[in-house]
Amino acid sequence: MEFVAAPARLSTADALFEHDFAQRLHWSADTDAAIEQRVADILADVQQRGDAAVLEYTARFDSLQAADMAALELKQDELKAAFDSLPAEQREALESAARRVRSYHEAQKKANGESWSYRDEDGTLLGQKVTPLDRVGIYVPGGKAAYPSSVLMNAIPAHVAGVQDIIMVVPTPKGEKNALVLAAAYVAGVHRAFTIGGAQAVAALAYGTATVPKVDKITGPGNAYVASAKKRVFGIVGIDMIAGPSEILVLADGTTPPEWVAMDLFSQAEHDELAQSILLCPDADYIAAVQREIDRLLPEMPRQAIIAKSLTDRGALILTKDMEEACAISNRIAPEHLEVSSRDPHKWEPLLRHAGAIFLGAYTSESLGDYCAGPNHVLPTSGTARFSSPLGVYDFQKRSSIIEVSEAGAQTLGKTAAVLAYGEGLQGHARAAEMRLK
Amino acid sequence: MEFVAAPARLSTADALFEHDFAQRLHWSADTDAAIEQRVADILADVQQRGDAAVLEYTARFDSLQAADMAALELKQDELKAAFDSLPAEQREALESAARRVRSYHEAQKKANGESWSYRDEDGTLLGQKVTPLDRVGIYVPGGKAAYPSSVLMNAIPAHVAGVQDIIMVVPTPKGEKNALVLAAAYVAGVHRAFTIGGAQAVAALAYGTATVPKVDKITGPGNAYVASAKKRVFGIVGIDMIAGPSEILVLADGTTPPEWVAMDLFSQAEHDELAQSILLCPDADYIAAVQREIDRLLPEMPRQAIIAKSLTDRGALILTKDMEEACAISNRIAPEHLEVSSRDPHKWEPLLRHAGAIFLGAYTSESLGDYCAGPNHVLPTSGTARFSSPLGVYDFQKRSSIIEVSEAGAQTLGKTAAVLAYGEGLQGHARAAEMRLK
Numbered sequence: 029m030e031f032v033a034a035p036a037r038l039s040t041a042d043a044l045f046e047h048d049f050a051q052r053l054h055w056s057a058d059t060d061a062a063i064e065q066r067v068a069d070i071l072a073d074v075q076q077r078g079d080a081a082v083l084e085y086t087a088r089f090d091s092l093q094a095a096d097m098a099a100l101e102l103k104q105d106e107l108k109a110a111f112d113s114l115p116a117e118q119r120e121a122l123e124s125a126a127r128r129v130r131s132y133h134e135a136q137k138k139a140n141g142e143s144w145s146y147r148d149e150d151g152t153l154l155g156q157k158v159t160p161l162d163r164v165g166i167y168v169p170g171g172k173a174a175y176p177s178s179v180l181m182n183a184i185p186a187h188v189a190g191v192q193d194i195i196m197v198v199p200t201p202k203g204e205k206n207a208l209v210l211a212a213a214y215v216a217g218v219h220r221a222f223t224i225g226g227a228q229a230v231a232a233l234a235y236g237t238a239t240v241p242k243v244d245k246i247t248g249p250g251n252a253y254v255a256s257a258k259k260r261v262f263g264i265v266g267i268d269m270i271a272g273p274s275e276i277l278v279l280a281d282g283t284t285p286p287e288w289v290a291m292d293l294f295s296q297a298e299h300d301e302l303a304q305s306i307l308l309c310p311d312a313d314y315i316a317a318v319q320r321e322i323d324r325l326l327p328e329m330p331r332q333a334i335i336a337k338s339l340t341d342r343g344a345l346i347l348t349k350d351m352e353e354a355c356a357i358s359n360r361i362a363p364e365h366l367e368v369s370s371r372d373p374h375k376w377e378p379l380l381r382h383a384g385a386i387f388l389g390a391y392t393s394e395s396l397g398d399y400c401a402g403p404n405h406v407l408p409t410s411g412t413a414r415f416s417s418p419l420g421v422y423d424f425q426k427r428s429s430i431i432e433v434s435e436a437g438a439q440t441l442g443k444t445a446a447v448l449a450y451g452e453g454l455q456g457h458a459r460a461a462e463m464r465l466k
Numbered sequence: 467m468e469f470v471a472a473p474a475r476l477s478t479a480d481a482l483f484e485h486d487f488a489q490r491l492h493w494s495a496d497t498d499a500a501i502e503q504r505v506a507d508i509l510a511d512v513q514q515r516g517d518a519a520v521l522e523y524t525a526r527f528d529s530l531q532a533a534d535m536a537a538l539e540l541k542q543d544e545l546k547a548a549f550d551s552l553p554a555e556q557r558e559a560l561e562s563a564a565r566r567v568r569s570y571h572e573a574q575k576k577a578n579g580e581s582w583s584y585r586d587e588d589g590t591l592l593g594q595k596v597t598p599l600d601r602v603g604i605y606v607p608g609g610k611a612a613y614p615s616s617v618l619m620n621a622i623p624a625h626v627a628g629v630q631d632i633i634m635v636v637p638t639p640k641g642e643k644n645a646l647v648l649a650a651a652y653v654a655g656v657h658r659a660f661t662i663g664g665a666q667a668v669a670a671l672a673y674g675t676a677t678v679p680k681v682d683k684i685t686g687p688g689n690a691y692v693a694s695a696k697k698r699v700f701g702i703v704g705i706d707m708i709a710g711p712s713e714i715l716v717l718a719d720g721t722t723p724p725e726w727v728a729m730d731l732f733s734q735a736e737h738d739e740l741a742q743s744i745l746l747c748p749d750a751d752y753i754a755a756v757q758r759e760i761d762r763l764l765p766e767m768p769r770q771a772i773i774a775k776s777l778t779d780r781g782a783l784i785l786t787k788d789m790e791e792a793c794a795i796s797n798r799i800a801p802e803h804l805e806v807s808s809r810d811p812h813k814w815e816p817l818l819r820h821a822g823a824i825f826l827g828a829y830t831s832e833s834l835g836d837y838c839a840g841p842n843h844v845l846p847t848s849g850t851a852r853f854s855s856p857l858g859v860y861d862f863q864k865r866s867s868i869i870e871v872s873e874a875g876a877q878t879l880g881k882t883a884a885v886l887a888y889g890e891g892l893q894g895h896a897r898a899a900e901m902r903l904k
Contacts, residue, residue: 154570285901
């Protein structure tokens, strides 16, 4: 069977551009009421019956029978054995990626994640204490989409933050374990791991069971059941973002080999038929050249069916008036991955306000960022880069304000506080401040 | 009517302590299915009909009729007029509080909120760009619980972050406006304000209407309808935390005048019958003295009915073995407000791992922090300080990773990425990396 990848060809000069553009961008995470209800039932059941419920759901959904939860724990020696079993090339790649991810997140912690304080003129001490979470759970998808790189990207920032207890859950349908995933857990320093998944794994982490310890936060991607479960336990534990389909946007000035750009568009499209790959470029000839490379390269791709459907249904090659307009459109999209494939990327970078990660220059393929450049590959999707950030050390830290008011400070602050407290009708607040006045 | 405030008297030496302690702490935000459904309907209606729906709900729920949404906008000159109408004492208190809150959040931004980057040995540039959100919505409760201090605490960090468009919504049942709230909006630099509230205001901010601009994030406290609406629009926009009842925990070594501690316990109890005030102290005589002060001071309090019910139903005076044990119990509670009422607070502070804000020393009454010390008074409740943080400048910023791989860097990184990508079955990713190899 021959596949065709035909992304929409749009031009901002077209009278219908706004309409076509809106249609192409439209995506909504429809909530499925049936899934919601099943997830609610599973959560309630695990909360009540603990391990027994988790074992039953694991048998039912993952076709994995176990006598007890202990049998579903992956011990450290099994993680190490998985690592040792890998070809040298894969061991080295995992370790090299882990090293770079670790050093990036250490820089991130140093730049933005340390405690701070100052004293004002009254001698009052003000600041914030930044501390790691005690215990976190990392959800790692299993089965056909098993990503060892996601283990590194979730566990390493937690480790760098100083989390003492990192619990991984990964479903292993029919008991089939992915050696790369287990090895990644070993390299990343996961403390405990269980072969459970779905809403039942999220429930076990959120409520705790006799065997699975209750965590403070759950991160990591998953299917619709996992996403729904995470949303439901939010508040009992912290969660990271709820991820939508992956996206790439390439801003091209026409100086990058078009086959590089075509392959970069493929690299998101191959994730998922719902993934979105968009090219913005002011050069019509270059856009045509990229489409020719898409046609030429597609038959070579093992995942060509997914790529063709993703590009045809959701992809777009958009001709813009100039690079400034391309940047403005990019800001409206707020893409997860944004490649600035230009000879002069630093000219455009200051114009780019919303993106999960910005890849500058022709050599910075998005895939380098996915695996080993250092920054996190867990990024905000579906336009949420307008208000949220890559997963980072800060997701595994929390802050406590520190206030020490001196006796002198209590005199001036006390008067202000009392006026405002009486204004709000909170006399206890006012009196507490006034009692400290001389 | 005479009220009695009888907090539970517990001792960690008691065999039943764990049971009694768990019972006292128990609180759950029961979701009310009826509220959930009504909120879902209101959101869908506002999403579809926009201004017309908001006007109808405002007429129905707030008894406020208006010809059009423009009539529900508070213009800048009205905010300024409210400020000018206040007694000098209140004007000065608002301005002084705003000044201190601003300078604290400026320090916070400088310490933890600036962009950063570095180059590695290959010349690869890595970092993060920190940018403000474009537009945020601040929900301010109206009616009986109208808190101008909350306007300052939400709007000022947004302002310091660099948000260009701060939209306030505040319900004004029957059209009654609170001059202090309007004046606080003026002082804090709110850009636009509408007298709407409830789920319909959250919907207007999340989806946008012809009159109310769509925002990127919604912060601020509200009733059960507002909380449910915020939780539902999470993902379309960002939200801050969902707040539970207010809490204070006082760790006392017995050196602070007991009436100060009694009044500090009142100052949370007076918020709400569900609020929780707890004292932890290793000195039984001191605990008895605090109870005597509670009995003595209660009749003087205008909100004595609420205080008595809150302390009796949810308060506790807990005798501990020593201060170390008191600190350990405090960590289990992870309180919103934590006072270390000790002659030597810096001895205990390092032992305190989970709290929204830590108030050190006898002069630092929690109420100073509520109004004017500088740190934010929007803090994680119900134990969520285990994984979340005070509202801050960081809530109004987001981060984009920056990656610029040099040609040399692409050679080493490309090989690692390709090995891992092939291992995950993502050939497009692998080929994109390999194309950059010489």
